[in-house]
Amino acid sequence: MGVWNEQIVHIRKAVLTDMDELLAIEQACFGNERFDQLVLRNVIVTEGFESFIAHDDAQLVGSAMIYHDKNHGESRIVSIAVMPGRRGKGDGRRFLECLEERALYAGSHRIGLEVRMTNVPAINLYLTSGYEVLGRIHNYFGMGQDALYMEKPLGPM
Numbered sequence: 001m002g003v004w005n006e007q008i009v010h011i012r013k014a015v016l017t018d019m020d021e022l023l024a025i026e027q028a029c030f031g032n033e034r035f036d037q038l039v040l041r042n043v044i045v046t047e048g049f050e051s052f053i054a055h056d057d058a059q060l061v062g063s064a065m066i067y068h069d070k071n072h073g074e075s076r077i078v079s080i081a082v083m084p085g086r087r088g089k090g091d092g093r094r095f096l097e098c099l100e101e102r103a104l105y106a107g108s109h110r111i112g113l114e115v116r117m118t119n120v121p122a123i124n125l126y127l128t129s130g131y132e133v134l135g136r137i138h139n140y141f142g143m144g145q146d147a148l149y150m151e152k153p154l155g156p157m
């Protein structure tokens, strides 16, 4: 649980009974590129993945997902999504901090992600949180759309 924006926001692990809300977040935030129910189910139940969902007292705030690769000591952000009406209030950064805490707890020494090159809000979020662009992945999203690979070291510097 966290208090930010003068509102109490509850963030907790997602469970299968959150499926309708997770699907609503996917639809609102990713449109045609949303995860379907099967993918969301797998992210909830498969070892190594963690999913989170957040609400405030009045509404659904968003979700965040991560994969911990314990063999290589690294974590990969799967997604961060804040409902359109809630954006710009610090929720995305709070989700990111939550995922970084979980990555540290899982023993990861770095955390990475792929982000669409045109996704300025997300790229800014990561750049202002200490992530560096390490590469460009051609056609990562298909239809000629490239991704940036970004990464941040974790733990004592």
Ligand SMILES: CC(C)(COP(=O)(O)OP(=O)(O)OC[C@H]1O[C@@H](n2cnc3c(N)ncnc32)[C@H](O)[C@@H]1OP(=O)(O)O)[C@@H](O)C(=O)NCCC(=O)NCCS
Pocket (backbone or CB within 6 Å): 029, 030, 078, 079, 080, 081, 082, 083, 086, 087, 088, 089, 090, 091, 092, 093, 094, 115, 119, 120, 121, 122, 124, 125, 126, 128
């Ligand atoms: C990216 C996303 C998660 C950001 O969530 P948010 O709650 O609006 O972000 P925050 O309010 O925490 O803002 C954190 C930082 O992100 C950046 N940012 C957020 N919105 C921005 C915008 N519209 N334009 C430029 N930068 C922006 C800023 O650096 C901001 O820091 P600042 O407020 O100190 O300037 C949200 O826009 C979203 O859900 N987008 C759709 C899904 C998506 O693309 N997810 C990321 C890829 S997995």
